Amino acid sequence: MKINKDKPIQSHEVDLLHREKFVNSIVNLLRNNDDDDSLTIGLYGEWGSGKTSIINMICERLTSVDKEGAGYGEGEEYIKVIHFNPWLYSNASDLTRQFFTHLQSELEKNKAHKFATIVKKLGQYKEAMVPALSLVFGPTAGIATKVGIDALTTYTSQTENRSLQTIKDELVEKLKELKQKIVIFIDDIDRLSDEEIVTTFKLVKLLADFPYVTYVLAFDYEVVAEAVNRVQRNRGKEYMEKIIQVPIAIPAIQRVKLDSVMKKRLNNIFSEEDWQTVSKKRWDALKRDGIDLYMKSIRDVNRYCNLLYAYYMALAEEVDIVDLIGITILHVFEEKIYTKLPQYKSILCKDHLPKRVVDTTDFYLNEFKNTVEETSHCKEGAKNILGILFPRIHDGLECTTWTLDGGSDDVLREHHSIQLMDNFDRYFIWSISEEDISNGEIYKILVEYEEEDIVGTLLRYNKNNNLRRLLIELTAAIRGKYSDRLTPERIQLLVKSIIYNIDMLYGDWDEFFNASLDRITLTLVDALLRLLENDKRWNLIENIFNDGTVHISVLCLILNNYRKDIQGDEVEHQKKDMIFSKLQIQNLESSFVERCIQWVDTNRYHKDTYGVYFIWLLQELCATAYEHIVKKLRSEDRGIVKILELSIETVTTSEEPNRIWRFKEKNLENIISVEELYKNIQQLIEKNKLVELNKKEQAAVAIFLYYMEHKDEWSLKNSGVNEQIIQKKLLEIESSYKG
Structure with a gap:
C-alpha cells in the first residue's frame, strides 16, 4: 500500500466518490453565463x-x-x-x-x-x-x-x-x-x-x-x-x-461511496488471510457502531488509514486486526481518550487481578466513564469502540460490545487480543518488547527449532520470569492455528523436548509447583498429545514411562493428571474426552510403581533436588511398594532428610518478606512421627552429616529445628520461617558443632 498524501485529485477519472453530475452542473453554469457583469x-x-x-x-x-x-x-x-x-x-x-x-x-x-x-x-x-x-x-x-x-x-x-x-x-x-x-x-x-x-x-x-x-x-x-x-x-x-x-x-458524501473507499483502503493494508482471522460479527459491530460515526470524508479515511498502515507494518501478525482498527480510530479521532487508556489498564483488561484491585473497580470505572463523557468528540462512537475492545467494561459504559468468539482465553491469546493484560502494551508502544512473545517466536518453537534450541528458548524465558506466559501462548497456538500444521514427528519432538528437560528448565521443584508451572506444562503436553492418532500417542507416552532418564516426579505428575479421567463409574468415563483408556492408564500405573522402587533402591534419590514427592501417589497405587520405599528411606540419613522435605511448604505472601517456609506435621502421617524424625535429625548433626546435604536439604533441617524449638507458639496459619531465620539457624548449628 502507498501512503495516501491527502492530495486533491486532478481528474474525474480518479474520482472515487462519483461527483460528475455535481461538477457538470457548475461547469454548465460557468459556460452558459452570458452576463457581462x-x-x-x-x-x-x-x-x-x-x-x-x-x-x-x-x-x-x-x-x-x-x-x-x-x-x-x-x-x-x-x-x-x-x-x-x-x-x-x-x-x-x-x-x-x-x-x-x-x-x-x-x-x-x-x-x-x-x-x-x-x-x-x-x-x-x-x-x-x-x-x-x-x-x-x-x-x-x-x-x-x-x-x-x-x-x-x-x-x-x-x-x-x-x-x-x-x-x-x-x-x-x-x-x-x-x-x-x-x-x-x-x-x-x-x-x-x-x-x-x-x-x-x-x-x-x-x-x-x-x-x-x-x-x-x-x-x-x-x-x-x-x-x-x-x-x-x-x-x-x-x-x-x-x-x-x-x-x-458541496453535497454530503453518500455513505455507500465512502464505505467503498474505506474498504479499498483497508484491503490494501490487510491481506485476504488477515481478514480470514477476523470475527465478521465483531467487525460489523465495530464498523457500524464506531467507525462510521467518525468517517465523514475522504480526508478522514486517508488520514486514518495512513496511521493504521504504519502501525500494521510495525506489528504485523502480533495484534488482532479488529483491535488494531478500533484502537487506531481512538488514536486519530479521540486522542485525549487514547492517551488515558494505559492509566485504566487494570479495569479494561481481562486477567486474574488481586482482590484489592477488584474491590475498587467501580470507582475507577466511574472515573473512566467521566473521562469519556467529558473529552470525547463523538461520545456514542467512543463508548461503542471501547465496549467492543474491552467487553468487561461495556455494562459500565452502557454501550455496544462483541466478544471474540465467546472470549475464551485460548481464542484471546491466539488473536493477541488487546483485552488481555499481557497484550495490552503492544497496542500503545507499537512494538514487541524483549520480554514479550511474538508470533515469530511461537512459530520457531513449534515448527523450526530442534530440541537444543527449544530448550534454550524455554530457559531464556524462564530467566526473564516469562516462561509461564510462553507456555500458555504455545498451548493456545497449538489448539488454534497450528492444530493442523504440526506433523506427528514434530509433535513427538516437542513433547520429548519438554518432558525430558523439565529438571533443567525449572531447577527447583518447589518453584515448579508453586508457580503452577506443573499444571501449565501438563496442559501444553496434553494439547500436543491430542493432535496425535491414538496409537502414536500411546507409543510416545509408553516409551517415556519406560525411559529411565525421565525424572520420576515428572512421571508422577503426568500419571496423576490422566488418572483423574478414570475416577468415578464407567458411565462417567464414557462421557469424558479421555486421552487414554482405563487399561492404558493402569499400564502406566504399573510402570510408575516399578520406577519408584528402582529410583529408591538404586539411591538415585540421594542427589535429587526434587525430593521424593512422588510417594504420595505411590501410597494410593500400591501399599506394598509404598511400605518398602518408606522403610528404605527411614533406614538412611539421606532418606530421613528427604522425608523431612515432604513436610516443608513454601508460601508466597503480599507482605515483606514475600516468601516464607512452614513445617506441616500432617504431611508425615503414616511415614514417621515427629519425635523419631527429630531424633534422627539430631543424630545426623552430631555425625557432621549436615555438610553433605545440598542447600535445600540444609534449609529443611533448619526450618524443622526452629519449629521444634518454638512448637508451643507456632501457628500454622500465621507463622513461618523466612530466609533470614533459616540462615541464622544454620549458623547456630555450625557454631554448636565447632564448639
Whole structure:
C-alpha cells in the first residue's frame, strides 16, 4: 500500500466518490453565463469535503472544451481559467498586489497575445493602486463605503495624473470589447487570518469586479462567517451575502461511496488471510457502531488509514486486526481518550487481578466513564469502540460490545487480543518488547527449532520470569492455528523436548509447583498429545514411562493428571474426552510403581533436588511398594532428610518478606512421627552429616529445628520461617558443632 498524501485529485477519472453530475452542473453554469457583469460563486464545504478536488475537476471540464475544438483558432480559449492562492502571501496589502501580478502573468500565457492590452492596463492599475491600499483595505473599511469609493475616485496617480477610477474604467472598457470569459478560482480562504479573509472579499467586490470575470471562492462557510464576524462587528453572514451571488454547498458524501473507499483502503493494508482471522460479527459491530460515526470524508479515511498502515507494518501478525482498527480510530479521532487508556489498564483488561484491585473497580470505572463523557468528540462512537475492545467494561459504559468468539482465553491469546493484560502494551508502544512473545517466536518453537534450541528458548524465558506466559501462548497456538500444521514427528519432538528437560528448565521443584508451572506444562503436553492418532500417542507416552532418564516426579505428575479421567463409574468415563483408556492408564500405573522402587533402591534419590514427592501417589497405587520405599528411606540419613522435605511448604505472601517456609506435621502421617524424625535429625548433626546435604536439604533441617524449638507458639496459619531465620539457624548449628 502507498501512503495516501491527502492530495486533491486532478481528474474525474480518479474520482472515487462519483461527483460528475455535481461538477457538470457548475461547469454548465460557468459556460452558459452570458452576463457581462462580474459574478461571484461561493463553493461551501467543511474541512476535508473535497473542495479542491471539485475545483480541479471543474477546471478539467472547462479546459477540455478548448482541447476538443469548437471553432476556436490556435491559442484561443473559450474560458480562461486562473487559480490564485491567497494563503501564499504574508499580509493583506501583499495579497492584493500579488493578485494583480498573478493575473497579469496568467493572461500573458495566451499564445494569441489577445490579452496584451489588458495586461498593460492591469500593470497601470496595480501601480496606481498601491498608495491607496491603506485607505481601501484598512481594518475598518466596509464594502463600497463612502471612504472606499472616495479613495478610488479622488486618488490621483502622481505619474500619470489620472484617478484610480479612471484607469479602472479604461480596463473595464477593454475587457468588454474583448468579451473573453475568465474564471478565477480562489481556494482555501478559510486558512487565512481574519483580516486576510475580509481583504480577499474586498478585492473581489471592489477592486477586481471586472466584466466577464467569474470568481469561484471555496471555503468552509461557518469558519469564514465567524472570522468575518470578528472583523465586521457580528455582521459576517450579511457581509458575505453581499459578496456571494451564487452560494453552492458541496453535497454530503453518500455513505455507500465512502464505505467503498474505506474498504479499498483497508484491503490494501490487510491481506485476504488477515481478514480470514477476523470475527465478521465483531467487525460489523465495530464498523457500524464506531467507525462510521467518525468517517465523514475522504480526508478522514486517508488520514486514518495512513496511521493504521504504519502501525500494521510495525506489528504485523502480533495484534488482532479488529483491535488494531478500533484502537487506531481512538488514536486519530479521540486522542485525549487514547492517551488515558494505559492509566485504566487494570479495569479494561481481562486477567486474574488481586482482590484489592477488584474491590475498587467501580470507582475507577466511574472515573473512566467521566473521562469519556467529558473529552470525547463523538461520545456514542467512543463508548461503542471501547465496549467492543474491552467487553468487561461495556455494562459500565452502557454501550455496544462483541466478544471474540465467546472470549475464551485460548481464542484471546491466539488473536493477541488487546483485552488481555499481557497484550495490552503492544497496542500503545507499537512494538514487541524483549520480554514479550511474538508470533515469530511461537512459530520457531513449534515448527523450526530442534530440541537444543527449544530448550534454550524455554530457559531464556524462564530467566526473564516469562516462561509461564510462553507456555500458555504455545498451548493456545497449538489448539488454534497450528492444530493442523504440526506433523506427528514434530509433535513427538516437542513433547520429548519438554518432558525430558523439565529438571533443567525449572531447577527447583518447589518453584515448579508453586508457580503452577506443573499444571501449565501438563496442559501444553496434553494439547500436543491430542493432535496425535491414538496409537502414536500411546507409543510416545509408553516409551517415556519406560525411559529411565525421565525424572520420576515428572512421571508422577503426568500419571496423576490422566488418572483423574478414570475416577468415578464407567458411565462417567464414557462421557469424558479421555486421552487414554482405563487399561492404558493402569499400564502406566504399573510402570510408575516399578520406577519408584528402582529410583529408591538404586539411591538415585540421594542427589535429587526434587525430593521424593512422588510417594504420595505411590501410597494410593500400591501399599506394598509404598511400605518398602518408606522403610528404605527411614533406614538412611539421606532418606530421613528427604522425608523431612515432604513436610516443608513454601508460601508466597503480599507482605515483606514475600516468601516464607512452614513445617506441616500432617504431611508425615503414616511415614514417621515427629519425635523419631527429630531424633534422627539430631543424630545426623552430631555425625557432621549436615555438610553433605545440598542447600535445600540444609534449609529443611533448619526450618524443622526452629519449629521444634518454638512448637508451643507456632501457628500454622500465621507463622513461618523466612530466609533470614533459616540462615541464622544454620549458623547456630555450625557454631554448636565447632564448639
